[in-house]
Amino acid sequence: MQQQHLQSHHWDYLAGIISGVMGSAYNSHGVPVVIYGTLKKWPVASLRGILQAHFICVGTIVVISHILAGFWTIQVLQLLGLSLPLLLVVIPLGNWVSTRIDSRTMVRYIYDLLIVFGCLLLYKTL
Template identity: 45%
Template structure:
């Protein structure tokens, strides 16, 4: 169905730029495209359902393009559990999107990410190096939360980033498992968007225009990621978490 947007060349260029920045972030670190792109898209006259479905499609595309290079590093038992738990959480997220004010969810997530990122950064700086989560049962709450936040706001990466950080995954396992999870959860989330009527004709048009930018961002992100020293990766990761937390606190448009 049409979303009623007047699609101009200026709108297309700005939307493509927002998608490119988010796709670049995801291909570099394995997450962050929705948190980066959605505030930028909120500045444009694009309805929220169109934005959600556009970023869902873009995120799925990036995961599809980057997952194969890191497949050998994927923690497969955890990935399977995450997929099941994500599927369980998706219906709750669709309900959350309809009932809960977005500002409450995004602000709460922003405050949490800032606190968690600062805590992790300080802990790492003081060389306190001990995993906090050992049992795989912890996958359940993080996976369900991923499904809920993914179907509602495309924030399915936030719980998995926190989980991977607390498991102290290596950079290769972190990025590989995240991208594999995003490929599976992306299919589920995008399917949920389609079945719930979130897809719009305008979202598909903007996604089509964004495809070349997504391809370029994926290639550039992989290139940069391979050149990030492993010892510095966690520091960059914690900084990214803090920055993304502040981005979640940025007021969004009312569209």
């Protein structure tokens, strides 16, 4: 039996609006994109590519707006300098792991992480 999935493109706009609202309120703009992508049954490789493009675009806008608002300090630049080299390890490691995990398992892990992050957000607000 084939699973149902979203077929209409009308949901694109709603997912974008929810992503924008969640990004503005909680800096969690990726959550609606992940949920939407899994409901559309995007292949894992496509979902990863779309998420990477999404995060690059949104991240660039956030960084520019933070710079213009004066949020960047020497401490922020130092933390950035510490974290950038870690990307050289984490990105290839993530690519390696994703090639060795079944796509259904990968989607399950993504949902599990969303639940963890949601609980952390709830804990932070309480």
